[in-house]
Amino acid sequence: MKYLSTRGHAAKAEFCDILLGGLAPDGGLYLPETYPQISREELARWRSLSYAELAFEILSKFITDIPVVDLKALCDKTYTAEVYRFARPGDDPADITPVRWLEPGKLALLELSNGPTLAFKDMAMQLLGNLFEYVLAKRGQEINILGATSGDTGSAAEYAMRGKHGVRVFMLSPHGKMSAFQRAQMYSLQDDNIFNIAVTGMFDDAQDIVKAVSNDAAFKAQYRIGAVNSINWARVAAQIVYYFKGYFAATRSNDEEIAFAVPSGNFGNICAGHIARQMGLPIGRLVLATNENDVLDEFFRTGVYRPRGTAETHVTSSPSMDISKASNFERFVFDLVGRDPAVVAALWKEVDAGGAFDLNGTPHLANLPSFGFVSGRSTHAERLATIRRVWEDYGVMVDTHTADGIKVAQACGDLGMPVVVLETALPVKFAETIREALDQDPERPQELEGIEALPQRVEVMAPDVEAIKHFIVDKVDG
């Protein structure tokens, strides 16, 4: 399988060549040259596979430059009940991503948050950690991952990369701006290759430092600086697997159609659903849910994509969906415009210059219905009401992001098929809002009781680019 850029001016590459990089050299995103088509026979055979077996079958269609025995071993090592160990009472931990029916035959949750950091990002990031270690060892290389986080992504990256040979992680977070639980999750890691840096500033200051360091090409090359952001193709590929697994768990035969409802921010999660559907999985509808930051809902309702500025980006109680532009959206638009890179390049010329684009009056908008999307948004008040209603009606506690997915799924009315909502985090990560909604503390897995009291390993630093570079040099060369 070869990969091409959505903007058409990068050489075609193999999976391992794009694994450690970010954007394609022409500024586009990598996508497979074609989507593998899954035959009826294959789909029938896959129905009874374990998660790890299914991951191998699907990923081996996208990863053709790793020997199959090695890829199989990587999948087996990643998708275990031991790694995804926070399954809830009544779940079979061997399922990895259990389906929990709220209303049998109508509404279900696909549990994607049973991994080490209690959010769906673990589903892909854990595989990425093993893939990085494998490919770096093969090539005799090292990588120093530099990132900024306000919570979910940084902790998922650290738990995926901890103890991995050839990898160091330097993760910047805003000092004093994360919850005690989030701080404890990240800062209590004692692994030698994980470096937490609490920057005395806001998230944007931390983000600016990462950009400044990455823009120093000489430093970046000499210190092998890399990233694991949401545009990484391997993360999208790994996420395709649970759409298949969730489909098999929620249906009895491959003649049935279901809808998936996806709490969305950077369009990474639902992009994997779109690709699963393009591969032939019988997904009737993809329900895209946003919070108050509704740039994606606006596109699917109006055909206008209008990224927002920082001033227009709301801080909400589903913070992992607080985005101003959706970094993976370009992948979908590439398919929408018939995979014409010249069209994508022209549209993103506007976006990259801080503008917007409008597909009204173009032939592309007429293609949109065939992709099966419906969309909606959810507000803080609706989030609280949904958390309350799901607790009262079904005795299930959901987090704020999952609540946005349920709210939008239900606002769509009867789609004529079961709706499976992707559960993207556990409520314990967003305790403050759970208390506001339910007047009680969220359930916490036993293993995580008292983590706030564990010793923490974190460097507090000023938002000073040179000082941070110096810190990295010291750890890498020292």
Ligand SMILES: *Cc1c(COP(=O)(O)O)cnc(C)c1O
């Ligand atoms: C990252 C994240 C999302 C958004 O996923 P995208 O792939 O960015 O669309 C939703 N919910 C939670 C809890 C997340 O961590």
